[in-house]
Amino acid sequence: MILDVGCSKGYxxxxxxxxxxxxxxxxxxxxxxxxxxxNKVLSKKLSNATCLLGDITDESTVEYLRxxxxxxxxxxxx
Numbered sequence: 001m002i003l004d005v006g007c008s009k010g011y012x013x014x015x016x017x018x019x020x021x022x023x024x025x026x027x028x029x030x031x032x033x034x035x036x037x038x039n040k041v042l043s044k045k046l047s048n049a050t051c052l053l054g055d056i057t058d059e060s061t062v063e064y065l066r067x068x069x070x071x072x073x074x075x076x077x078x
Contacts, residue, residue: 001023001024001026001069001070001071001072001073001074002016002023002025002026002072002073002075002076003025003026003028003065003069003072003074003075004016004027004075004076004077004078005028005056005075005076005077006028006029006030006056006077006078007027007028007029007034007035007038008029008031008034009034009037009038009041010027010037010038010041010042010051012027012076012078013027013038013042013049013051014041014042014046014049016076017046017049021048022048023048024048024049025046025048025049025050026049026051026052026065026069027050028051028053028054028065029051029052029053030053030054030055031053032053035051035052038051039051
């Protein structure tokens with residue numbers, strides 16, 4: 001499970017998924033429009049990725065991620 005912090009429109013997730021198609025990806029970003037676009041584009045091309053609106057510095061976001069996805073194997077920030 002890979003977390004991409006500040007995923008924006010999901011470009012980094014898309015590239016990483018090509019390198020590791022068996023991996024699962026979660027992206028988090030502060031910008032609602034970027035998340036909407038990322039999910040729209042990624043859902044057409046990938047079945048192993050999702051992007052969420054959230055602030056990784058907010059404890060409630062971190063708790064939500066941990067409760068829904070558990071611990072991450074890799075955390076990226078491009």
